[in-house]
Amino acid sequence: MRAPAPLSxxxxLELAGIGPGPFCGMMLADHGAEVIRVGRPNSGGGVSDDARDPLLRSRRTIALDLKKPEAAAAVRRIAATCDGLIEGFRPGVMERLGLGPDVLIADNPKLVFGRMTGWGQTGPLAAEPxxxxxxxxxSGTLHAIGDAGGKPVAPMNLVGDFGGGGMMLAFGMLAAMLQAKTTGVGQVVDCAMTDGSAVLTSMIWGMRGQGRWNDQRGTNLLDGGAHFYDTYETADGKWLAVGAIEPQFYAALRRVMGLDGAEWDAQFVPAVWLKLKQELVVRFKQRTRDAWVAAFDGHEACVAPVLDFEEATQHPHNVARGTFVTAGGIAQPAPAPRYSVSGTVAPRMGEAADGATILAEAGLNEAEIAALA
Known part of the structure; x- marks a missing residue:
């Protein structure tokens, strides 16, 4: 029998927001934390959240209109029972609601108050949308993403919202809660996506400092500039990802594709990358994606098919690891990472609001609960 999830x-307490805040709450809930989500009431008195959204999985919810003093007072009571709080409003909003960190940490000295914003709590842009x-x-990150000679390309909202935002906040809150368990002293975690996205590029800054990276996107080792680290279209309009960096993997790429000639020996000479890439473009279009996958199978050339979302759920490796699950009829990524001893929480979707129970747990009596209802 497996041990409880690590954050049990x-x-x-999570106050409803979009993107990175809910992602932080999802990560904590996936790994065992009890996350109570305060959602905005809908016209029927329930929570306005979409039950199909995996970012909102595995928590209990309560519908409260924070603009009403009695609802804000209830949040204050709930926060007094919690180890951490997640909020993603603009700076100053929580203070105007009477729910700022000075108030809530005074009520609960060990509370870790997680603040998720784009620009941060301070600085000249802090109040800007x-x-x-x-x-x-x-942060310089967007400038580095895109093809040579082309415009910067938005990497969806993975780098700011989720990598540099929600994941960074989850890490910061866990660090602060670990300290609070030892010291009894809570604090504010000021998580800004500008800061977080910069931290994610630390390796690139290191390569830049070593003279191994230039500011012309699409011309470097890891940004599609190298012929052995890029994506290539195949005969059926699908794509392959090639990451043959190390000499043994590059040798395997050459062997499978028959890349003979002295020009292919100059693997790490940027001056020849474009020419060799043009040759690979022609060669990869001679077979379908899956034919190439079969040709490379067992050769350790670091070549993989570029799969769409539906294909990804069916890939044998993902199936074997349970990388994707279905909960509430919605296909979604399974909790990650995995633990050798502990379990994670199986995703639960679309739970009904459980406000009365949550309020009772926070010490509100029947009359106070009825007034909020």
Whole structure:
């Protein structure tokens, strides 16, 4: 029998938001924390969240209109029972609601108050609106993504919202909660997507400092500039990902594709990359994607098919590892990472609001609960 999930025993209050805040809550819930989500009421009195959204899985919910003083007071009571809180409003909003960190940490000295914003709590842009693409723009990250000679390409909202935002906040909150368990002292975690997206590029900054990376996107080792690290279209309009960096993998790529001639020996000479890439473009279009996958099978050339979402759920490796699951009729990624001793939480979707129970747990009496209802 497996041990409980690693974060079992932690209690987190999450105030409804979009993108990175819910992702942080999902990560904590997936790994065992009890996450209570305060959602906005809909016209029927329930929570306005979409039950099909995997970002909202595996928590209990309560519908409260935080603009009403009695609802804000209830949040304050719930927060007093929690180890951490997640909020993603603009700076100053929680303070205007009477729910700022000074108030809630005074109520609960060990509380870790997680604040998720794009620009951060301080700085000249702190009060400005923005989205993922804006935040990664000023960190230098967006400039580095795209084809040579082309425009910067938005990497969906993975780098700012989720990698540099929600995941960074989950890490920061866990670090602060670990310290609070030892010291009894809570604190604010100021998570800005500008900061987080910059941290994600630390290796690139290192290569830049070593003179191994230049600011012309699409011309470097890992940004599609090298002929042995790029994607290539195949005869059926599908794509292959080639990552044959190390000499043994590059040798395997050459062997399978019959890349003979001295020009292919100059693997790490950027001056020849474009010419060799043009040759690979022609060669890869001579077979279908799956024919190439079969040709490379067993050769350790670091070549993989580029799969769409539906194909990804059916790939044998993903099936064997259970990388994707279905919960509430919605296909979605399974919790990750995995543990040798502990389990993770099987995703649960679309749970009904459980406000009365949550309020009772926070110490509200029947009359107070009825007034909020």
């Amino acid at each position: 025993g932690l209690r987190i 923005g989205h993922d693409i804006d935040y990664i723009a000023i």
